[in-house]
Amino acid sequence: MLENALQYSHTLLKEVVHADDIVIDATMGNGHDTKFLAELVGLNGTVYSFDIQKLALMNTTELLNQNNLTDRVKLIQDSHANIDHYVTETITGAIFNLGYLPGGDKTEITHASSTLTAIESCLELLKSNGRVILVCYYGHPGGKDELAQVQQFTSNLDQHQYQVLEYQFTNQIHHPPILIAIEKR
Amino acid sequence: MLENALQYSHTLLKEVVHADDIVIDATMGNGHDTKFLAELVGLNGTVYSFDIQKLALMNTTELLNQNNLTDRVKLIQDSHANIDHYVTETITGAIFNLGYLPGGDKTEITHASSTLTAIESCLELLKSNGRVILVCYYGHPGGKDELAQVQQFTSNLDQHQYQVLEYQFTNQIHHPPILIAIEKR
Numbered sequence: 306m307l308e309n310a311l312q313y314s315h316t317l318l319k320e321v322v323h324a325d326d327i328v329i330d331a332t333m334g335n336g337h338d339t340k341f342l343a344e345l346v347g348l349n350g351t352v353y354s355f356d357i358q359k360l361a362l363m364n365t366t367e368l369l370n371q372n373n374l375t376d377r378v379k380l381i382q383d384s385h386a387n388i389d390h391y392v393t394e395t396i397t398g399a400i401f402n403l404g405y406l407p408g409g410d411k412t413e414i415t416h417a418s419s420t421l422t423a424i425e426s427c428l429e430l431l432k433s434n435g436r437v438i439l440v441c442y443y444g445h446p447g448g449k450d451e452l453a454q455v456q457q458f459t460s461n462l463d464q465h466q467y468q469v470l471e472y473q474f475t476n477q478i479h480h481p482p483i484l485i486a487i488e489k490r
Numbered sequence: 491m492l493e494n495a496l497q498y499s500h501t502l503l504k505e506v507v508h509a510d511d512i513v514i515d516a517t518m519g520n521g522h523d524t525k526f527l528a529e530l531v532g533l534n535g536t537v538y539s540f541d542i543q544k545l546a547l548m549n550t551t552e553l554l555n556q557n558n559l560t561d562r563v564k565l566i567q568d569s570h571a572n573i574d575h576y577v578t579e580t581i582t583g584a585i586f587n588l589g590y591l592p593g594g595d596k597t598e599i600t601h602a603s604s605t606l607t608a609i610e611s612c613l614e615l616l617k618s619n620g621r622v623i624l625v626c627y628y629g630h631p632g633g634k635d636e637l638a639q640v641q642q643f644t645s646n647l648d649q650h651q652y653q654v655l656e657y658q659f660t661n662q663i664h665h666p667p668i669l670i671a672i673e674k675r
Contacts, residue, residue: 306619306653306673307502307653307655307671307673317492434491456660459660459661460660460661461661462661463661464661464662464663467661468491468492468659468661468662469659469660469661470492470657470658470659470660471656471657471658471659471660472655472656472657473655473656474653474654474655474656475641475644475645475654475655475656475670476644476645476646476647476648476649476652476653476654477649477653478649485660486492488491488492
């Protein structure tokens with residue numbers, strides 16, 4: 306089976322994130338990506354994980370506790386638009402799930418303006434050969450508009466500084482997420 | 491580095507084409523994909539390879555001779571629109587390089603009408619979990635039109651029978667090829 310966008314996002318991160326690295330989960334949600342990144346960076350790495358919803362931090366704390374991964378993770382209840390207030394180190398990877406928190410409040414969605422600010426912050430911090438991965442859900446109201454703005458921004462990144470890849474299934478009627486991968490040269 | 495479309499086409503074929511398989515190179519060109527497929531299917535497999543240009547058959551024969559791979563390859567000088575005249579067995583993979591033969595006559599390009607007929611023939615022959623891979627060069631005159639027709643055709647394939655994936659770099663100004671992968675369910 307061809308990997309879906311979520312599976313492929315992990316494949317692309319595994320190739321560039323290693324033990325002791327510093328990485329960002331810009332959309333904590335239920336913590337699945339935070340857990341995945343915490344395993345990749347190991348005991349001496351750091352995962353900065355952001356969400357404005359208290360529920361996200363509660364769910365993620367529980368998931369990390371169950372897996373003995375709390376030591377290397379910093380959970381931050383703030384907008385990812387403020388990443389630059391918290392992270393100053395060089396990162397090797399970052400992941401975004403754009404759209405809403407599955408199982409959470411569906412009126413709490415990501416918005417293009419803060420998303421773009423957060424992506425820019427991650428690109429500033431990103432190491433050469435590092436990757437920022439965006440998994441874009443766009444089936445909800447406003448989703449297509451956010452996607453269009455993110456595609457416009459990423460497809461205009463300087464080709465001498467970045468490679469931008471889009472990975473998407475085109476014949477599925479229920480809007481499966483589109484993956485956008487940005488790699489720094 | 492993120493794999494380019496050509497590299498990723500080989501990655502996707504390697505996952506589904508194995509020893510003893512029967513496969514199709516629908517656009518022989520200089521024979522690089524034919525050689526790659528001949529190595530994958532091994533001594534008891536078969537590669538059917540198509541091109542209307544005599545030059546393609548000459549170059550490919552030389553490449554296969556140099557690598558002792560002629561035994562398992564059938565080179566056919568005919569349009570890939572006639573694949574169904576030559577192949578009746580079930581295949582596990584097929585590859586198309588759409589556009590023109592690098593180093594060959596640039597007025598000899600693939601055209602959407604015969605391309606679509608050829609893709610349909612390959613899908614008819616394709617085994618469950620098999621893949622038809624299209625690497626679409628579209629920087630030449632008529633290229634964008636062929637690409638649009640191929641995208642229209644593939645994105646309308648029944649989602650219950652096929653998965654259709656597009657893989658493309660969006661911030662490169664020199665039209666790098668777009669990869670389209672079709673997997674049968």
